Structure formats: structure tokens, C-alpha cells
Amino acid sequence: MSTEGSPKAIIAALLANLGIAVTKLVAWVITGSSSMLAESIHSLADSGNQVLLLVGGKRSQRAATENHPFGFGRERYIYAFIVSIVLFTVGGLFALYEAYHKYHELELHGAESSELLDGMGWVAIVVLLVAIVLESLSFRTAIVESNKVRGQVSWKSFIRNAKAPELPVVLLEDFAALLGLVFALFGVSTALITNNGYWDVVGTVAIGLLLVSVAVVLAVETKSLLLGESAHEDHRQLIEENLVATEGGVAEVLNLRTLHVGPDEILVAAKIAVAHTESAHDVAETINAAEVRIRSAVPEAKYIFIEPDIKRPAADFSAETPSH
Numbered sequence: 001m002s003t004e005g006s007p008k009a010i011i012a013a014l015l016a017n018l019g020i021a022v023t024k025l026v027a028w029v030i031t032g033s034s035s036m037l038a039e040s041i042h043s044l045a046d047s048g049n050q051v052l053l054l055v056g057g058k059r060s061q062r063a064a065t066e067n068h069p070f071g072f073g074r075e076r077y078i079y080a081f082i083v084s085i086v087l088f089t090v091g092g093l094f095a096l097y098e099a100y101h102k103y104h105e106l107e108l109h110g111a112e113s114s115e116l117l118d119g120m121g122w123v124a125i126v127v128l129l130v131a132i133v134l135e136s137l138s139f140r141t142a143i144v145e146s147n148k149v150r151g152q153v154s155w156k157s158f159i160r161n162a163k164a165p166e167l168p169v170v171l172l173e174d175f176a177a178l179l180g181l182v183f184a185l186f187g188v189s190t191a192l193i194t195n196n197g198y199w200d201v202v203g204t205v206a207i208g209l210l211l212v213s214v215a216v217v218l219a220v221e222t223k224s225l226l227l228g229e230s231a232h233e234d235h236r237q238l239i240e241e242n243l244v245a246t247e248g249g250v251a252e253v254l255n256l257r258t259l260h261v262g263p264d265e266i267l268v269a270a271k272i273a274v275a276h277t278e279s280a281h282d283v284a285e286t287i288n289a290a291e292v293r294i295r296s297a298v299p300e301a302k303y304i305f306i307e308p309d310i311k312r313p314a315a316d317f318s319a320e321t322p323s324h
Contacts, residue, residue, distance in 0.1 A: 073262015080165035088215035095208030164263035
């Protein structure tokens, strides 16, 4: 999958989150709502995460070096993994801590002692409604950009199998941000209606659990990319088909391995069978032609290593196998 459109979605999310974070912080100062503080830190964490994704994308474009002969494409995976850690700690764990802290304050002073109930709670409601609109626009941009590269696959499959981490990360972050705002709106409005500050704590807990869950999903998916994933099935099929194309001299593909060394860079290692009558010159020409066909069919195949082997008749194998 191409990474086209990723920067646009990231920048849209960054601008939205910066504006929302400042607004939420002001609302928290006025209302003292724990849900607002949790959402403020969430937006600040998301803003930092978008900066990390942009930095990772920039650093991954560095030219290959002697120590890193396959380039720095995987740096995008590293920064995406850092994003999951930030979301887990700065977003999720902080929200849960704030809920714990607010709960004990209410236990000491009573359910009606929350600053949120001192007459300025409507400010939090207005801020949350505005934030939902802005976050929805950011989420819409992420969806539009993802649709350009998603094809016909489901959203679940796109997030799980995408080799470029940026769009899935932004999609999950924006989705979590929208849900978090809904939880905060529920907590704040219910607290105001019932004059019970514990509902604000409930909203904060829901935000924390949501962010922890999303962070875990991101960490698991990014870990798989860091460990090294093979090319998509359709790419592997195209590579094999072009190895054994009729105009080539490849009798059979004995072994094929692929590995993403970056979102748009695939390493191909193959062992092919050639006729034992072919000369070294013919084998070299066969391999060169196969490489050209593969790169034409799968442009992401940047590094191709093909090892020739002799195609042996079945009789040869039976002669080497001891009888029982």
C-alpha cells in the first residue's frame, strides 16, 4: 500500500489537536473538571504523537549507509511504536491517575464539592461540543486519505495489514479522541444534571481505559512491523509469477522469502531452479530478466537477491534415497 496522503492527515490532526488542547486547558482551569484535564492531556499527547510521526517520516528518507545498507525505512515503525508508548502513559495512565486523585478528593469533601458544579460547568459543555466538531473534521480527513490507499479491504484489515503506520495510527487516535470526547461530555453533563461530581470521575476512567486499549492495539500492530513482515499476498504472488514467466529460463521457484525493510521497500530473496545444461552466462541473463520483470510488476521490490540451483530430475532424487 502506498503512503500517499499520510502527511496531510497527520498535519490536519496536529493542527486540530493543538487548538483543541489549548481550549480544553482553559476550560479545565475554569471548571476544574477531571474529564477536561484528562482530555487536555490526551490532546497534547496526540499533538506530540503527530510530531513524532512527521519526524519519523522525515528521518526514514535518509540515504542508505554502510552500516544501514537497506536504508532507514523502518525508522517510521520505531516512531510509531513510541507513539503507542506515549498514548499509553501520557494519555491513558495519566487519565486513570487523575480519576483516582479526583475520586479521593470527592471522598474527603463530598460528591457536591467538585469545582465543576460551581456554576461554570456550561463552559466545559461548550468546549466539548466544539472539540467534537473539530475532531470530526480531522477524523474525516484521515478517512478520506486512508480511502485513497485502502482499496476494497475492510477497515479492520487495513489497520492490521498496512505496512505504512501513519494512517492507521492517525485513524485510531482520531477515533479514540472522538470517543474520549463523548465520554467526557457524558461525565460532565451527567455530573451537572445530578449535581454529583462522581460522574466526572466516571467519564475520566472511561477515557483512561479507552486510551490504554488503543495504545495496546497500536503497540501490538507496530511490534509486528518492527519484527519484520513479509510482503502482501498479492505482491508475493506477482513476484513468483514473474520469476517463472514463460519467456524466462526459470524452471521452478524452490524458495521465496520477502521482507518489508520499510513501508515502500521490499527485500526479495529467492532460490530458483535452472536447467543443468545452461551456461553461467545464460543463468545470469535469466536472473537479470527476472529482476526486471519483478521490479516492473512490484515497484516496491527494491532489493532482489536470486540464487540459482540445478533442477534435478525425479530419478536423481530416488537414486540418492536409500531403499528400506
